[in-house]
Amino acid sequence: MPGAETFRASADAYDRLVGRYGPQLADALIGFAGIEPGMSALDVGCGPGALTRALAQRLGAVNVRAADPSAPFAEACRARVPEVEVVVAAAEALPFADGSFDAVLSQLVVNFMSDPHAGMREMARVARRGAVLAACVWDYAGEMTLLRAFWDAAREIDPERGADADEGVVMRWCGDGELAELWRQAGLGGVRFGALEVSASYDSFEDLWSPLPTGVAPSGAFCRSLDPERQAALREAFRRRLGVGDGPFELSARAWAVAGTAGEPRAPSS
């Protein structure tokens, strides 16, 4: 999948870009998945730890583990939630025994997995029988306002490269209902699909723009690849499309969510 390498970057820049939606989204995903005190949980693709922290608050840190293939993001997660064990690992190769968790969650990650089917198999393997597996992804093509406006602006200033990089086009599993299909293909039962609505506040357009030239996330990588003139044109087109300026504002964002129930632990595939 495109873009996973763009998260081997500054966790601070990530937090200022999409990470600022993380805590609200984590609470919404936890509610959607039906996570209750007494459960153990794994956060797959934890990034700097928004969902890990929310899980630790609800379940107790000793009942939570987290994994991410990006060493700087795993380190940022450890710094944020020091009592949680955080491992550097991808979804496709989770270093946990079969049937270890009552819940396996993944926030904004499935579309970045190099092999989402293998990632799902691993998530199901480490889940106990009857455990909940839940995930969410941005509605890049529709109501994730920040990123939709960004890619529309990118396509305006560089139609060819903007279209090739537009996450609303290139990201799989991010359309209405697509994640549910992946969950069913993985053999999960009782699959539920829905929308999570969140928002984030900004002090000004500059507050929103400042992480992008660092190159974090696919949007940042696109921004950073432009020469200064085109980057300035992107900045202006983006600001105009959002209709914001020097004062504070808020943006809404929609994520698609899925939850399902694990069956018997699977034998390792040959």
Ligand SMILES: C[S@@+](CC[C@H](N)C(=O)[O-])C[C@H]1O[C@@H](n2cnc3c(N)ncnc32)[C@H](O)[C@@H]1O
């Ligand atoms: C958009 S960030 C989401 C981070 C965090 N879950 C959050 O909600 O803020 C995507 C994360 O997926 C991680 N990632 C990329 N490829 C992955 C894979 N194959 N397995 C697990 N995580 C992966 C990245 O390192 C990054 O931390």
